[in-house]
Amino acid sequence: CTTILTSYNPKIKIVVTVGSKGSYGYENGRWEYVPCISVKPVNTAGAGDAYLAGLIISHVAGLPLIREPPDDQKNFGRPLIETAMDFANLLASLKVTSKDTIHMKADAKSLYEHALRLGAQFSPKAYMLFS
Numbered sequence: 001c002t003t004i005l006t007s008y009n010p011k012i013k014i015v016v017t018v019g020s021k022g023s024y025g026y027e028n029g030r031w032e033y034v035p036c037i038s039v040k041p042v043n044t045a046g047a048g049d050a051y052l053a054g055l056i057i058s059h060v061a062g063l064p065l066i067r068e069p070p071d072d073q074k075n076f077g078r079p080l081i082e083t084a085m086d087f088a089n090l091l092a093s094l095k096v097t098s099k100d101t102i103h104m105k106a107d108a109k110s111l112y113e114h115a116l117r118l119g120a121q122f123s124p125k126a127y128m129l130f131s
Contacts, residue, residue: 002026013065015085017051019044025066025085032066034085037093037118046101047092054091059084061129081115082123090115 005012014026022035059065063084081090094114095103112130115122122130 002031015055015065015088017048019047023051023085023089025083027065030066030069032085034083034089037079037089037120039093039097039118041096043099043101044096046103047096050095050103050106051088051092054088055084058087058126058129063087063126063129079115079118079120080123081120081126083126087126087129090118090120093118 002014005014011028012026015023016025017023020036020041022033025032025034063082063086065084067083079086079090081087091106091111094106094111097103097114098105108130
């Protein structure tokens with residue numbers, strides 16, 4: 001898949017979600033795996049849409065798609081929000097806590113409060129999305 005797509009566009013960015021198992025992102029010749037943020041799901045319908053919305057919003061706002069190497073992702077068991085894929089995971093994890101397909105109370109404030117409950121840490125650039 002990567003070989004074919006990059007033959008058409010060498011600068012292509014690819015994201016593949018695998019449900020509760022996380023997501024994979026490709027950029028500049030490198031794949032990165034990002035695990036899901038663990039929450040107790042109420043309804044997973046709409047999680048992919050929430051993920052895509054979070055991915056687009058955060059990437060357009062300037063977050064990188066994937067981490068720069070080396071990628072250790074060690075944050076003592078707490079989510080680290082520094083890439084567009086991390087932000088997308090955060091928004092999807094908030095969505096699945098709602099019984100509705102669209103989390104009608106999701107906004108920047110509720111997303112930030114959700115992140116705090118999870119013990120998430122933000123890179124300075126990701127934190128700017130909430131200020």
